[in-house]
Amino acid sequence: MAETQAAAASAATNPANIHSMHTRTAGELRRENIGEEVTLTGWVWRRRDHGGLIFCDLRDRTGMTQCTFDPEHAGGEAFHIAETMRPEWPILVHGTVIARDEETVNAKLPTGEIEVLVDRAEVLGRSKTPPFQIEDRIETAEDTRLRYRYLDLRRPEMAHRIQLRSDFTFAIRSALHNRAFTEVETPALFKSTPEGARDFIVPSRLQPGSFYALPQSPQLLKQLLMVGGVERYYQVAKCFRDEDLRADRQPEFTQVDIEMSFVTQDDVMGALEDVLADAFAQVGVEMPTPLRRISYWDAMDTYGTDKPDTRYGMHLIDLTDVFKGSAFKVFSSAANTEGHVVKALNAKGAGTWPRAQIDKLAKVAETFGAKGLAWIAFREDGSMNSPIVKFFSDEEMAELRRRCDVEPGDLVMFAAGPRLASDEILGGMRCHMADALDVPREGHDFLWVVDFPLFHWDEERKAYAAEHQPFTQPVEADIERLESDPLSVGSRTYDFVMDGFEAGGGGMRIHDPELQLRILEMLGFTEERAKEQFGFLMEALTFGAPPMGGFALGLDRVCMLLAGCDSIRDVMAFPKTSSGSDLMSAAPSEVSMAQLKEVGLRIE
Amino acid sequence: MAETQAAAASAATNPANIHSMHTRTAGELRRENIGEEVTLTGWVWRRRDHGGLIFCDLRDRTGMTQCTFDPEHAGGEAFHIAETMRPEWPILVHGTVIARDEETVNAKLPTGEIEVLVDRAEVLGRSKTPPFQIEDRIETAEDTRLRYRYLDLRRPEMAHRIQLRSDFTFAIRSALHNRAFTEVETPALFKSTPEGARDFIVPSRLQPGSFYALPQSPQLLKQLLMVGGVERYYQVAKCFRDEDLRADRQPEFTQVDIEMSFVTQDDVMGALEDVLADAFAQVGVEMPTPLRRISYWDAMDTYGTDKPDTRYGMHLIDLTDVFKGSAFKVFSSAANTEGHVVKALNAKGAGTWPRAQIDKLAKVAETFGAKGLAWIAFREDGSMNSPIVKFFSDEEMAELRRRCDVEPGDLVMFAAGPRLASDEILGGMRCHMADALDVPREGHDFLWVVDFPLFHWDEERKAYAAEHQPFTQPVEADIERLESDPLSVGSRTYDFVMDGFEAGGGGMRIHDPELQLRILEMLGFTEERAKEQFGFLMEALTFGAPPMGGFALGLDRVCMLLAGCDSIRDVMAFPKTSSGSDLMSAAPSEVSMAQLKEVGLRIE
Numbered sequence A, B: 001m002a003e004t005q006a007a008a009a010s011a012a013t014n015p016a017n018i019h020s021m022h023t024r025t026a027g028e029l030r031r032e033n034i035g036e037e038v039t040l041t042g043w044v045w046r047r048r049d050h051g052g053l054i055f056c057d058l059r060d061r062t063g064m065t066q067c068t069f070d071p072e073h074a075g076g077e078a079f080h081i082a083e084t085m086r087p088e089w090p091i092l093v094h095g096t097v098i099a100r101d102e103e104t105v106n107a108k109l110p111t112g113e114i115e116v117l118v119d120r121a122e123v124l125g126r127s128k129t130p131p132f133q134i135e136d137r138i139e140t141a142e143d144t145r146l147r148y149r150y151l152d153l154r155r156p157e158m159a160h161r162i163q164l165r166s167d168f169t170f171a172i173r174s175a176l177h178n179r180a181f182t183e184v185e186t187p188a189l190f191k192s193t194p195e196g197a198r199d200f201i202v203p204s205r206l207q208p209g210s211f212y213a214l215p216q217s218p219q220l221l222k223q224l225l226m227v228g229g230v231e232r233y234y235q236v237a238k239c240f241r242d243e244d245l246r247a248d249r250q251p252e253f254t255q256v257d258i259e260m261s262f263v264t265q266d267d268v269m270g271a272l273e274d275v276l277a278d279a280f281a282q283v284g285v286e287m288p289t290p291l292r293r294i295s296y297w298d299a300m301d302t303y304g305t306d307k308p309d310t311r312y313g314m315h316l317i318d319l320t321d322v323f324k325g326s327a328f329k330v331f332s333s334a335a336n337t338e339g340h341v342v343k344a345l346n347a348k349g350a351g352t353w354p355r356a357q358i359d360k361l362a363k364v365a366e367t368f369g370a371k372g373l374a375w376i377a378f379r380e381d382g383s384m385n386s387p388i389v390k391f392f393s394d395e396e397m398a399e400l401r402r403r404c405d406v407e408p409g410d411l412v413m414f415a416a417g418p419r420l421a422s423d424e425i426l427g428g429m430r431c432h433m434a435d436a437l438d439v440p441r442e443g444h445d446f447l448w449v450v451d452f453p454l455f456h457w458d459e460e461r462k463a464y465a466a467e468h469q470p471f472t473q474p475v476e477a478d479i480e481r482l483e484s485d486p487l488s489v490g491s492r493t494y495d496f497v498m499d500g501f502e503a504g505g506g507g508m509r510i511h512d513p514e515l516q517l518r519i520l521e522m523l524g525f526t527e528e529r530a531k532e533q534f535g536f537l538m539e540a541l542t543f544g545a546p547p548m549g550g551f552a553l554g555l556d557r558v559c560m561l562l563a564g565c566d567s568i569r570d571v572m573a574f575p576k577t578s579s580g581s582d583l584m585s586a587a588p589s590e591v592s593m594a595q596l597k598e599v600g601l602r603i604e
Helices: A002-013 A074-084 A143-148 A156-177 A219-227 A265-282 A297-301 A329-335 A355-358 A359-366 A394-404 A417-436 A478-480 A513-522 A529-539 A555-563 A593-598 B003-011 B076-085 B142-147 B158-176 B219-227 B264-283 B296-303 B329-335 B356-359 B360-367 B392-401 B419-436 B475-481 B513-522 B527-541 B555-563 B593-598
Strands: A036-052 A053-060 A063-069 A090-099 A115-121 A201-203 A210-214 A232-240 A252-261 A293-295 A315-316 A340-348 A373-379 A410-419 A446-450 A455-458 A463-466 A493-498 A501-508 A550-553 A601-603 B035-050 B053-060 B063-071 B092-098 B114-123 B201-203 B211-213 B232-240 B252-261 B293-295 B316-318 B340-348 B374-378 B410-418 B444-451 B454-459 B464-468 B493-498 B501-508 B548-554 B601-603
Touching: A002 A478, A036 A063, A036 A359, A053 A074, A063 A074, A063 A090, A063 A493, A074 A115, A156 A232, A156 A252, A156 A265, A156 A555, A156 B158, A201 B201, A219 A232, A219 A529, A232 A293, A252 A265, A252 A501, A252 A555, A265 A501, A265 A529, A265 A550, A265 B527, A293 A297, A297 A315, A297 A417, A297 A446, A315 A417, A340 A394, A340 A417, A355 A359, A359 A417, A394 A410, A410 A417, A417 B211, A478 B063, A493 A550, A493 A555, A501 A555, A513 A529, A529 B293, A550 A555, A593 A601, A601 B158, B035 B063, B053 B076, B063 B076, B063 B092, B076 B114, B092 B219, B158 B232, B158 B252, B158 B264, B158 B555, B201 B360, B219 B252, B219 B527, B219 B548, B252 B264, B252 B501, B252 B527, B252 B555, B264 B548, B293 B296, B296 B316, B296 B444, B316 B419, B329 B340, B329 B410, B340 B419, B356 B360, B356 B374, B360 B410, B360 B419, B410 B419, B493 B548, B501 B555, B513 B527, B593 B601
Parallel strands: A063 A115, A293 A446, B063 B114, B293 B444
Antiparallel strands: A036 A053, A036 A090, A053 A063, A090 A115, A201 A210, A232 A252, A252 A550, A315 A340, A340 A410, A373 A410, A446 A493, A455 A463, A493 A501, A501 A550, A601 B601, B035 B053, B035 B092, B053 B063, B092 B114, B201 B211, B232 B252, B252 B548, B316 B340, B340 B410, B374 B410, B444 B493, B454 B464, B493 B501, B501 B548
């Protein structure tokens, strides 16, 4: 009796049971609840007829409970209703929590020690046979899952991901709110201010021939809020980019957008560390602070990427000086060219791979920009296999072995050529080999990559492009070289790297209108076009803009990493396909001539 | 010393002072802080040169502190910097909190007992002269305020409104999160599913000729989430309606969107009361629960509106039976017509108005649909002034006086005709007279209006229209009259009324696909068109949809009422004008031919 009362008290403390048809969720019943009268609601999951009884696993968003229908119990009415029930019907049952027989206890299941003996049942709806099983680890094509997303979301692993996203989003909002950040909603219908990607445009009916653009980010608006005295801003903001949706991109995505004023760069990074550590802790993930900071150039040198996963080593090794006099011309020529390097990567364990498997790596390296791949396989028996080793001197070989810490079973790969390009090839191979060799990556990895260059050279457009965005503050001491040596100019930037993904990025902003114009001109804007597009920002900066900096966290990506998924689609309720379609509602779709006429448009 | 330490401790507890250039905000210094060394940042507000000193009010988002610059103090360097400072320059000052002289203490100001004697100052930026004063209660045209919104937001009253909105939004999110609601983000790029207003459409580049629509609300998606087993959903959702922006409307607005499954209507309303009371309490507003419930028909009868402000009386009084035999044909004819009424409204105090002022009320009544206005003014001297009273018998007059509780100084107004139309006229006049007579309306007023009809007759379209929306559950017992007597069918709906505004609304949803189709057909859809537009919803309902209901709270409006403003524009950071323009960025604007070509469109 005392036990039952304690259990009843805990039912009232679960808010999910208040203002609901059910008194208990299907996931919370335990041995302590035995004897308790409960009402459960949910879907018929699995159903078995056995020994004259009907057993039905009732599933809600929290878990499942086995319900037993006995024709001899409570007049048998519930049993007769259970006979009609089919999978995925929503039902309500009332009954008593009882202990399972010793031999039917399921230790793997949180509710596995109990079952509910049902005395009353109600069918709340009916379901056709679903097009796929409502189970984890299904093999169903993703298109089918998206077409019936409302069924896919019933699967426990999807329900868990959606809940995790909700919990983390609330956690980071709380962390910001509790640190005196103000949430401000910025408009979705705004001016077209291209930031590197294409805008989605929205025709105006009240002003035919004119268009709004959906924001690629609230970047300009949050800077205006800083001019407006908000001091600490945040928003969980929908952002839109009309890009070709190769890889894991979505036309709309969500970022946690943050900006601060009257701050130094260390203030912003310190505040972000506090906020992120607090938010991660609320979902059970420890992020030790202060975070390690690696400069952009060190990250490129050591990991061949500006978003390194540092949970494993496999560092890039510089051998440029070793091969200055090499007989292998590819290497010696790179070693003697200004700005070029010879670098290596040691993939331990791959030296035992068969030749055919190693040869395939050249194809992989090509995807990272290589023209081929030089390598040496160190066999377990002490021999070497390599197309290039014959060109190396004994001294070169000895130094290579020393620097790369070569052991039997190693595969050493090389890149020779321009510094960044070589780093990127080996950086790409490093990730590929870590996956191929199943290198352990336990827990999560968090760090800052800082001090990015302000510009890079865009070979396609034959112009300087902003490495982050056009509003980033250059390093003070470098400003004098802005026009004379732009690629040497550093920026006050910081990327937040999680598990080898760029999970967020930010920087200090320009708050001087003249400097802003100089930067835009370096990016190829005429003064006229700069004013046309960003005039309102530059005007705002003339009215006493304070020092400011900020950050944006890629919420979809962080949730994907927290949930251990491979795609951001798995942490979005209703994602789109690579052609931008919503398969459930069949969007985008045609609109009527009348709708087009109202906005003054015609289809070509 | 002990005092200083205590103050220092409290500085560390204000999170706004951590990770910032300042150690204190400009709004928090008090007598207890005297002797403390502080760093403040903010904008130069007012500046006075007096007795060889410079006094500068430094303003940040939290308030202001007087800073004193003395040429004799700390070498005079700060004083010389202060000489250059102009209004709205962002600055940093370091100094010591000192007591103000007795005669300069400002009791109206929270920081009025202290000032900061500055020993170090830094100019962080410069400002042109702003186009308007950064003060509360300015007379500047709203267009100018919107053009320079970043300056407008610096005004303390605007900063307060933006902060209040942030606080309330966080409060309601917390209230929902703590009650086991799951936040789910639904897409902004979705299918065009008109809900009574025009959609904003977004051309697709990957599928030229096809369009997304921006959601008028996430209504369908949240119902699909219920089918998907989310059970309790919320989202602070951006919604879009392309309407003519008369009155206080915005093309994009925000609603707190909520949905629950496995619930009765009382469950939903009970949960909403808990959530709303919790959220209001967090911003210092008491909302007693359970809320009063008034049926739609009672609200119309008594207040002439479905969103009554019940902080004052001035009820509508039914006199239909009184005038059945009246010599005044307008009244007797209405009194003897089925479905027509004669009703009155007593505006106490307006009976003393001069005749010309009373005559103007007819024009007001016309805006509510009246063809004219019958009235009787009861003068203070006991006489009556009225164009119609001569037609009334003594008995009619006596009964009128009795029912309307007539006293000298009263103005009684009449409406005669169809029931709803008459109620709406007097309901409109009731609000108008309350404003005109400055009837006291203290505190806030919260109530439910329930049991709306399912349909109304749309005279313009000559068709039945959904009173709420097409997915609303009819009253079970009325379903049999769906086709035979549609206007008599009730719905399971509830509007949340605050201070005479519809602040939110909701209802139970149809979860039976066949009933959904019948309702759509009643609304004029052919089966084919219903399936084309809502087929994905009706299909989803065939896969075991649970009982569900929900709600949407108009966040902009609620914040407007909490802030005591007249327009939702005053609680939005960047609102648009009535022609849908953003005056700051000049959106909407032209786009390039290339952008149009990419989406396969041409301007007509």
